[in-house]
Amino acid sequence: LVTLQKKLAQFTTLEEAGIILRMDKRESQIYGQRAMQLLQRAKQALCSKYKMQIVEPVIVEIFPDQKDFAIRTFGLPGGAGFLGVCFGKVITANSPASQGAHPSNWEAVLWHEFCHVVTLQKTKNKMPRWLSEGISVYEERQANPSWGQSMDAQYRKMILAGELTPISKLSGAFLQPPSPIHLQFAYYESSLVVQYLIETYGIEMVHRVLDDLGVGMPINQSLQRYSGSLPELEKKFEQFARKLAEQLAPTLDWSEPELPPRPGLAEVKTWLEQHPRNYLALNGYAQLLIRDKKWAAALEPLRLLLKEFPEDISGGCAYELLSEVYRQLDDxxxxxxxLEQWIQRDNDALSAQLRLLEIYARQENWQALARVAELTLAVNPLLTSPHQQLAAAAAALQQPQRTIPALQALLxxxxxxxxxxxYRLARSLQKTGKHSLAHRHVLQSLEFAPRYRDAHRLLLELVKSSKPTKALPKNSPPPRKNP
Ligand SMILES: [Zn+2]
Structure with a gap:
């Protein structure tokens, strides 16, 4: 605990309009401003939507080390699987540094957690977990359709198999779920309930329910009050969820293929002839073709899957396989x-984002490069290449305001x-009129490369453009390194 306090004391604090953001110093230089902007956007959007004023500052702490996050959050190590946690006024979150090779979109995580701040404060911490999670996941989807959970093959199956928990018992779904999937499903179902309530009764009904909770009324009583009948509401909700599930790729055959374990290519092909629209068999067939490098043959099943089931963003989905096949075919x-379709659907398809960066950089398609670089930074701002690409694109687009943070992050x-x-940072700063900062960076550039001609030229320009009293004397001593 002592070491954690030491580390926290070394964190950098950014403060703006009621949000105090504490981060590791280096991470704060890389994406502190970006995180602050996101939190301010969340605060504005969610406070206005839920008619809530947050008076006291909200504290957000982002930890690069999962152990520190766990100790700060739970008081003991563990808690893997939690990306962020909210305690009314305080949010703790894991930074992408602690999330390994496949970090989650931290913008979505912070949005989700900030929504908890709003709803917990509105109800004075008296709300059931399901409603709090349901609103947060629902609001992720509202902020960005690629954030938050959406209907997939697994949830479809669970809903149609009758695994929905009745609304009046939803709190129980979060306690001792039989598997991690069931816990995820509880989040998803809760978000669907919120969606159903808002679509059916309007956001005002949710405001009233939150107000009721705040004065201590039990949730089921409040829902009964505004729906007329809780059992009726549960029935209607189940119909709503079932309909959503049935609408997922309705033209595909969802049955389990009758195939031996680890079937060969010929076996799958023969079975597919009788069941040409079977989801699992089509996917398995494409995977086997790719394994055998039969690229052209893999096109047909994958195009069919993509056309009939564009929502699929699971591992090994048609987007992933088909983009690989096109790459191999040099198309x-x-x-x-x-890849573009994929990243519209999936907010943390990092491999797709990185590949698009390569493609757009080669095409010198600066608009697209800048757009995808920003999306990539929402998943992992600690990678070098998206900052590099963003800096290059923004410079080409003559947008120094956008170039500056990218170059600062790179440093x-x-x-x-x-x-x-x-040098490039100094140039951008010069363009935005920040001459003294530009001066400082051009000198730093020359420290690393004393004979850098462009930097000398810029230095001269900066000296000339500043007032005579401020100009450096001709034989000024070499600049000193920053301590
Ligand atoms: Zn949550």
């Missing part, structure tokens, strides 16, 4: 289109060529 136009990421980055 970049089709590959690019598939905190130990770039290979710091002289170049300092």
């Amino acid at each position: 970049q136009k089709a590959e690019q289109a598939t 905190a990421l130990d770039p290979r060529d710091p002289a170049d980055v300092h």
Whole structure:
């Protein structure tokens, strides 16, 4: 605990309009501003939607080390699987640094947690977990359709198999769920209940329920009050959820293929001839074709899957396989289109985002490059390449305001060529009129590369443009390194 306190004391604090953001110093240089902007957007949108004023500052702490997050959050190590937790006024979250190779979209995580701040404060912490999670997941989807959970093959199956928990018992679904999938499903179902309530009765009904909870009324009583009949509400909700499940890829055959374990290509092919629209068999068939490098043959089943089931973003989905096949076939136009569709659906498809960055950089398609770079930074701002690409694109688009934070982030990421980055940052700062900062960075550039001609030229421009009294004397001593 002592070491955690020491680390926290070394965190950088950003403060703006009622939000105090504490982060590791280096991470704060890389994406602190970006995180603050996101939190401000969340605060504005969610407070206005839920008619809530947050008076006291909200404290947000982002931990690069999962152990520190766990100790700060739960008082003991563990808690893997939690990306963020909210305690009314305080949010703790894991940074992408602690999430390994497949980090989650931290923007979605912070949005979700901030929504808890709003609903917990509105109800004075007197709300059932299901409603709090339901609203947070629902609001993720509202903020960005690719955030938050959505209907997938697994949830479809569970709903149609009758695994929905009745609304009046939803709190229980979060206590001792039989598996991690069941816990996830509880979040998803809760978000569907919220969606159903808002679509059927309007957001005002949710406001009233939250107010009732705040004065201590039990949730089921409040729901009964506004729906007329809780059992009727449960029945209608189940119909709503079933309909959503049935609407997922309705033209596909969802049955389990009657195939031996680890079937061969020929076996799957023969079975598919009798069942040409079977989801699992089509997917398995495409995977076997790809394994055998039969790229062209894999096109047909994958195109069919994508057309009939565009919602699928699970591991090994048609987007993933088809973009790989197009890449192997050297069809970049089709590959690019598939990757674009994929990232519209899936907010943390990092591999797709990184591949698109390569493609757009080669095409010098600056608008698209900048757009995808920003999306990539929402998943992992600690990678170098999206900042590099964003800096290049924004410079080409003559957007120094957008170039500056990207170059500042690059500096905190130990770039290979710091002289170049300092120089480009100085140029952008000059363009926005920040001459003294530009001056400082051009000098830093020259420290790394004393004979860098462009940097000398910029230095001269900066000296000339500043007032004579401020200009450096001709034989000024070399600049000193920052302590
Ligand atoms: Zn939550």
